[in-house]
Amino acid sequence: MLAMTDAAAEAISALTSQDGQDAAGLRFAVREENDEGAQLALSIAPAPEDGDQVLGTEGGARVFLEPQAASFLDDKVLDIQQDDQGQLNFAVMQQAEGTEGVQG
Numbered sequence: 001m002l003a004m005t006d007a008a009a010e011a012i013s014a015l016t017s018q019d020g021q022d023a024a025g026l027r028f029a030v031r032e033e034n035d036e037g038a039q040l041a042l043s044i045a046p047a048p049e050d051g052d053q054v055l056g057t058e059g060g061a062r063v064f065l066e067p068q069a070a071s072f073l074d075d076k077v078l079d080i081q082q083d084d085q086g087q088l089n090f091a092v093m094q095q096a097e098g099t100e101g102v103q104g
Contacts, residue, residue, distance in 0.1 A: 002055060002065065002073040003095055007080040009061035011088060015044055016062065023047050025054070025062030026090075028069040038072045042090065 004012075016024040027045035030038045048054050048064040055063040065073060073092065081091040 002063065002070070003077045004055070004057065004061065004063065005077065005079045008078045008090065009057045009059050011080050011090070012061035012063065013059055017060075022060075023062070025056075025064045027052070027064040027066070028073060029066040030068040030072060033068070033072075038068070040069060040072075040092070 012026045015026065024044060024046050025048065027043050027048070029041045029043075031041040032039040045064055049066065051067050053065040053067070053070040055065065063078070075095050076092045077095050079091045079093060080088050082088055
């Protein structure tokens with residue numbers, strides 16, 4: 001299952017609370033898949049779509065994974081990284097051994 005760092009959970013909560021909808025979340029969908037992996041599309045969604053896997057944290061962050069994306073992200077961790085210009089970006093990394101589930 002996709003894990004989430006506290007920083008990622010806070011960023012998701014901040015993004016989804018801006019529209020005033022408590023059920024909103026960050027949605028991952030596979031845009032394109034190839035031998036090296038998958039190109040993911042990220043969007044703020046007001047609610048999960050049919051078939052989406054829904055992950056949540058105690059802090060209220062919600063992530064919706066379309067079935068293909070859930071399969072691809074099963075052993076990954078969602079985090080936040082800052083680029084050279086100071087912009088925050090979501091980053092998907094491999095989970096460390098023995099780490100499972102949603103953190104937060």
